[in-house]
Amino acid sequence: MIEFPELLIKRRSIRDYEGKAVPLEIIRKIINESCLAPSSGNGQPWKFIIINNRNIIKRLSDESKKNLLADLENNPDSEAKKYEETLRDPNFNVFYNAPCLVLIAGPRKLLSLYVDCALLACYFMFSALEKRLGTCWIGLGTNIKDPALLKEIGMPADCKIVAPIIVGYPKSTPVIPERIDPQILKIVT
Amino acid sequence: MIEFPELLIKRRSIRDYEGKAVPLEIIRKIINESCLAPSSGNGQPWKFIIINNRNIIKRLSDESKKNLLADLENNPDSEAKKYEETLRDPNFNVFYNAPCLVLIAGPRKLLSLYVDCALLACYFMFSALEKRLGTCWIGLGTNIKDPALLKEIGMPADCKIVAPIIVGYPKSTPVIPERIDPQILKIVT
Numbered sequence: 001m002i003e004f005p006e007l008l009i010k011r012r013s014i015r016d017y018e019g020k021a022v023p024l025e026i027i028r029k030i031i032n033e034s035c036l037a038p039s040s041g042n043g044q045p046w047k048f049i050i051i052n053n054r055n056i057i058k059r060l061s062d063e064s065k066k067n068l069l070a071d072l073e074n075n076p077d078s079e080a081k082k083y084e085e086t087l088r089d090p091n092f093n094v095f096y097n098a099p100c101l102v103l104i105a106g107p108r109k110l111l112s113l114y115v116d117c118a119l120l121a122c123y124f125m126f127s128a129l130e131k132r133l134g135t136c137w138i139g140l141g142t143n144i145k146d147p148a149l150l151k152e153i154g155m156p157a158d159c160k161i162v163a164p165i166i167v168g169y170p171k172s173t174p175v176i177p178e179r180i181d182p183q184i185l186k187i188v189t
Numbered sequence: 190m191i192e193f194p195e196l197l198i199k200r201r202s203i204r205d206y207e208g209k210a211v212p213l214e215i216i217r218k219i220i221n222e223s224c225l226a227p228s229s230g231n232g233q234p235w236k237f238i239i240i241n242n243r244n245i246i247k248r249l250s251d252e253s254k255k256n257l258l259a260d261l262e263n264n265p266d267s268e269a270k271k272y273e274e275t276l277r278d279p280n281f282n283v284f285y286n287a288p289c290l291v292l293i294a295g296p297r298k299l300l301s302l303y304v305d306c307a308l309l310a311c312y313f314m315f316s317a318l319e320k321r322l323g324t325c326w327i328g329l330g331t332n333i334k335d336p337a338l339l340k341e342i343g344m345p346a347d348c349k350i351v352a353p354i355i356v357g358y359p360k361s362t363p364v365i366p367e368r369i370d371p372q373i374l375k376i377v378t
Contacts, residue, residue: 004191004319008225008312024376031371036197037311040328041271047372056377079300082230105374111268112328115351118304122226122311123197130193139229139301154375162304182220183236185294186343187213188245 002130011125012176014134015096017168022100024052026131027167031102033127037120040112046120049103049153056153057101060144061094067143083140094140098166101141105159117162124165134170137163191319200314201365203323204285206357211289213241215320216356220291222316226309229301235309238292238342245342246290249333250283256332272329283329287355290330294348306351313354323359326352 002010027050039045051057065087068080072087086092095101104121106113125135141164144150155161191199216239228234240246254276257269261276275281284290293310295302314324330353333339344350 002193004193004196004315005222007193007196008222008316011225011227013227024378028371028373031373033194033197035368035371036200036365038200038202038314038326042366044369047374049374049377051377053377114303115307118307119311122308125227126193126315127197137227153377156374176225177231179224180233182217182224184217184220184239185236185345186238188238188240188342189213189242 007126007129009176011129012134012173013136014168014170014173015136016171017096017098017134018171020099020169022052022133022167022169024050026133027052027100027102030124030127030131034120034123037123039116039119043110043112043116045106045110045113045116047105047159049105049155051101051103051153052099054097054099057095057098058093059149060101060141060153063146063149064094064141064143065092067145068140071143080140094138095164095166096136098168100167102165102167103153103155103161104163104165105155105161108158108160113160114162121163121165128167132169133167134173136166138166196315196318198365200318201323201362202325203357203359203362204325205360206285206287206323207360209288209358211241211322211356211358213239215322216241216289216291219313219316219320223309223313226312228305228308232299232301232305234295234299234302234305236294236348238294238344240290240292240342241288243286243288246284246287247282248338249290249330249342252335252338253283253330253332254281256334257329260332269329283327284353284355285325287357289356291354291356292342292350293352293354294344294350297347297349302349303351310352310354317356321358322356323362325355327355
């Protein structure tokens with residue numbers, strides 16, 4: 001059992017995984033626990049796609065890279081600019097060759113979608129850690145536009161991907177990246 | 190010490206608080222722990238305002254209610270419509286008379302602001318729970334527009350409030366609101 005605050009300190013973004021597959025029943029358990037997250041008006045808008053196949057994960061990476069690079073051509077001031085060189089490397093997999101990818105998605109039109117899915121993702125990452133699994137939220141992995149590929153993975157047209165979370169057994173765990181001092185703007189007493 | 194997954198099950202949205210104040214050093218400790226949350230590109234964009242004064246919290250509630258009701262006049266299809274009757278009740282305090290309110294805010298222009306602050310808020314709520322404090326994310330509490338009031342609480346013009354979190358010692362803890370079965374759209378193996 002992991003005690004708190006050990007949990008807070010041990011949760012790291014993992015980008016280096018063992019080859020070992022993640023059993024589906026463990027992913028299901030993590031999803032069940034994650035659904036205890038709070039949501040706006042208890043709306044629970046989150047939906048899940050589990051991709052436990054490295055070949056399909058690689059195709060999703062290629063599709064996301066292609067679309068990110070196309071967006072960069074149209075908008076050179078994009079926040080993705082700093083990743084351009086990495087994205088142009090044909091060997092770079094945005095999902096870091098993880099054995100499993102869980103897409104957290106929900107209705108495009110819902111105002112609270114990003115916040116609801118981010119809270120769920122936080123629960124997901126803690127629940128995975130408790131099962132000795134590493135995770136990383138891949139912000140570069142949401143740009144899936146190809147209708148055939150979206151259909152293949154079962155994404156409804158009225159939904160969008162908010163949080164692509166890679167999951168696997170960590171080969172190595174990085175040190176805590178530097179944290180700035182908390183910016184407390186004012187204390188009103 | 191709280192063990193996981195006890196933590197997931199015990200975290201509830203608390204809307205009923207003891208009168209007892211929350212010591213500032215505990216709030217600071219919760220904020221320090223929360224800053225271990227991951228953020229997009231490790232940007233750590235979150236900023237904090239601690240309001241440990243029920244009178245000012247009441248004024249923020251009145252301001253938020255006023256603006257929500259004005260928005261409803263202009264947009265009768267707003268998602269706030271279902272709260273209209275409650276908002277018109279002069280005795281309703283959107284912050285549930287909690288003794289402490291922490292505003293989690295950040296730069297308006299940042300694309301990842303909502304997701305980054307939601308992850309931080311999740312850490313905040315767990316960290317508070319470990320210290321036997323209750324919390325609730327008050328979605329109705331972000332509508333502070335009065336420039337004098339924003340100045341009084343120290344909110345910079347280029348920042349916006351993402352997560353107003355109330356904090357206090359729970360008088361009662363509600364049961365877990367009903368959860369729907371996890372919506373797993375597809376498992377690709």
